[in-house]
Amino acid sequence: MGVLLRERERAMARSGDSAASRYDQTAHNLEPLTTRLRTRILNPGSGRWDRAGTVLETTAPRQYLVRLDGSGRTTLRTGATCASSRAFRGTTTGQQRRLAPPRPAKEGLNATDRHHATC
Secondary structure, eight states, X not given: OHHHHHHHHHHHHHHHHHHHHHHHHHOOOOOOOOXXXXXXXXXXXXXXXXXXXXXXXXXXXXXXXXXXXXXXXXEEEETTTEEEGGGGTTSTTXXXXXXXXXXXXXXXXXXXXXXXXXX
């Protein structure tokens, strides 16, 4: 029984080594963000980089306090969910879509029809 257990432990150790080597092949270090750097923030619900903000301070290794654009709220984010805006320049996912100016509302329509007329 003891021999079988030792063989099983050795096999587990070998599989752990190969898992670590597979992980290391694609893993990379993230460059640290500096204060006052414009960043894009990953939305965990949608998986999109749809929010932007400014790094206020580094609170811990790979952890940043970010002030969001628009609302002005501050949020604590890790380096994995914050990326410098430089990483998004020139890419289709990082380019901000320009919104067309709103169409003028048509007179004589109720609120629902006005909404659908401007879409």
